[in-house]
Every structure is written in structure tokens, then in C-alpha cells.
Amino acid sequence: MDMHIWYRETGQTASGLRLAEAWEDAEHPDGVYLDEVPGDAALVWKSTETDAALLHVTIPxxxxxxxxxxxxxxxxxxHAAPRACTLSAYTDGPFVSGSIVSPLAFATLGIRGDDELGTVRWLRDGLVVDLYVAPDLRRQGVATCLLLAAGAWQQANRWPGFIHADRPRTRLGRAFLTRLRHPGRVARDAGPRFDEEE
Structure with missing residues (x-):
């Protein structure tokens, strides 16, 4: 059964970021904002305001x-052409799980950039162009959390569209995308082609 992700806006932060919830079911159109009670839909993520970070994302x-x-x-x-965003995941530091912090806040921590566990980079229309997880952490949910947090950040900034994928470039990317149940989030012509290099 094809599942879709739709949203409910719940407010905004003091800085103007949209707070929202993402819900999954087969009954609502993909990517729309609705006011209705989710009913039997399953929560995908929920963003909330926090004093310690730009945004907090709860992932069930x-x-x-x-x-x-x-x-x-x-x-x-x-200023990139096209405009983009990169979200990097870390485990050490003073922030609670699910916090999204600014580069400035990160710079004050003394954590090395290469201590990241993974990254996702996407264009502001939501197209994911790069997804990486450290080899020893693959198949532990890090990629899933990166993509879901990226989806919350996309919606928080009110950028058009939603996180979606084109043709996967690696075997890992292909394997990950084939497990998803959201056909509207993967290009129809994604096909089986991918680069052989990991």
C-alpha cells in the first residue's frame, strides 16, 4: 500500500521557524498541510521550540x-546555485537528541567537523543530492533520522516542496530507497541504475 506524508502546522518559533507535525497514512495526499486530527495516521516527526537550539525534532x-x-x-x-542546505549529525556535545543547532553554536563547542556521524545535503526544493553515514554506523537508523530531521528543517524554513530523492548513486542509496513506502518521494524514473563505487 502506498503511504503518503502530510503535515499539520502547530505554530512558530520566536525566530519565525514553522513548527509542524508530519503524519503518514494512505488516505491523504502527499505533501499537503491539513488542519484535521490525524486519526489513525502514524507520526513521522514533530518539531517543537527549544531555548537550547534552533529547533527540536522528535522522531518516534x-x-x-x-x-x-x-x-x-x-x-x-x-548563495549556492542552486540554493541548498546541509544537515550533519553528531553524538557528543551538550544537546538533547533531536536538537538542530546553528553553525555558530556548533563552532563554540570545540567539536571537530570530522567527528560527524553522517550528513545529508539537499536543494531547497527538497531534492536530496548527497547522503552519507559513517560505515561503522550504517543500518542503525542514522540515515533515516538525517532524512527526517532534514524534512522538519525544510518545513520549518517554509522552503517549497518536501524531502525527496532522484536516482540513487550508490548501492547503499538504492537499498535504502527500496525500503521506503513513499513512491511520491522517489523519482518515477529512479530505476535500477547506480554507480558501482561506494
Missing amino acids: EERAPGVPHLWFTAADEP
Whole structure:
């Protein structure tokens, strides 16, 4: 059964970021904002305001069972052509799991950039162009959490569209995308082609 992700807006932060919930079911159109009560829909993620970070994203445990403690730093690229954003995942530091912090807040921590567990980079229309997870952490839910947190950041900034994928470039990417149940989030012509190099 094809599942769709739709949204409910719940408010905004003091800085103007949209707060929202993402829900999954087969009954609502993909990517729309609705005011109705979710009913039998399953929660995908929920964003809330926090004083300690730009945004907090709650991801239900069943979405990524056993995932390690993760927080994120968001590096927007407003001058890139096309404009893009990169979200990086970390486990050490003072932030609660699900926090998204600014590059400035990250810079004050003394954590090395290469201590990241994974990254996702996407264009502001939602197209994911790069997804990486450290080899020893693959198949532990890190990629799932990166994509879901990226989806929350996309919606928080009111950028058009939603997180989606084109043709996967690696075997890992293809394997990950084939497990998803959201056909509207993967290009119809994604096909089986991928680069042989991991």
C-alpha cells in the first residue's frame, strides 16, 4: 500500500521557524498541510521550540529503533546555485537528541567537523543530492533520522516542496530507497541504475 506524508502546522518559533507535525497514512495526499486530527495516521516527526537550539525534532522510536543519540547542525547555503542546505549529525556535545543547532553554536563547542556521524545535503526544493553515514554506523537508523530531521528543517524554513530523492548513486542509496513506502518521494524514473563505487 502506498503511504503518503502530510503535515499539520502547530505554530512558530520566536525566530519565525514553522513548527509542524508530519503524519503518514494512505488516505491523504502527499505533501499537503491539513488542519484535521490525524486519526489513525502514524507520526513521522514533530518539531517543537527549544531555548537550547534552533529547533527540536522528535522522531518516534519505531522510525529508527536503536538509533544512537543524535543532534544536528544545519548549514544553509543561500548563495549556492542552486540554493541548498546541509544537515550533519553528531553524538557528543551538550544537546538533547533531536536538537538542530546553528553553525555558530556548533563552532563554540570545540567539536571537530570530522567527528560527524553522517550528513545529508539537499536543494531547497527538497531534492536530496548527497547522503552519507559513517560505515561503522550504517543500518542503525542514522540515515533515516538525517532524512527526517532534514524534512522538519525544510518545513520549518517554509522552503517549497518536501524531502525527496532522484536516482540513487550508490548501492547503499538504492537499498535504502527500496525500503521506503513513499513512491511520491522517489523519482518515477529512479530505476535500477547506480554507480558501482561506494
